Amino acid sequence: MQLRVTARLPAGEPVAIIIENLSISGFRAIIPLELKKGTLLRIGLPGGRSPHARVVRTEQGCVGCAFLAPLDVSTVRMLTEPEEVY
Numbered sequence: 001m002q003l004r005v006t007a008r009l010p011a012g013e014p015v016a017i018i019i020e021n022l023s024i025s026g027f028r029a030i031i032p033l034e035l036k037k038g039t040l041l042r043i044g045l046p047g048g049r050s051p052h053a054r055v056v057r058t059e060q061g062c063v064g065c066a067f068l069a070p071l072d073v074s075t076v077r078m079l080t081e082p083e084e085v086y
Helices: 073-080
Strands: 003-008 014-022 026-030 040-044 052-059 062-067
Touching: 014 073, 026 052
Parallel strands: none
Antiparallel strands: 003 014, 003 040, 014 026, 026 062, 040 052, 052 062
């Protein structure tokens, strides 16, 4: 999975990220900035959803984030399951 979205940092500045893994509780993303653990983000997901998340893990070029409130299962399915083609 590669979902390109915009994240907003605490000061409101936008940054393009690529979500590689998504669950109801969080995500792993490629990000072009180095963020510290504890940094809050707001993620612009398709469908107008903008959940808040906190950085809980950092690696070179990637972050692991936990949503402050879990996503609903239907949202995760919509974003992660391939569309059926008829």
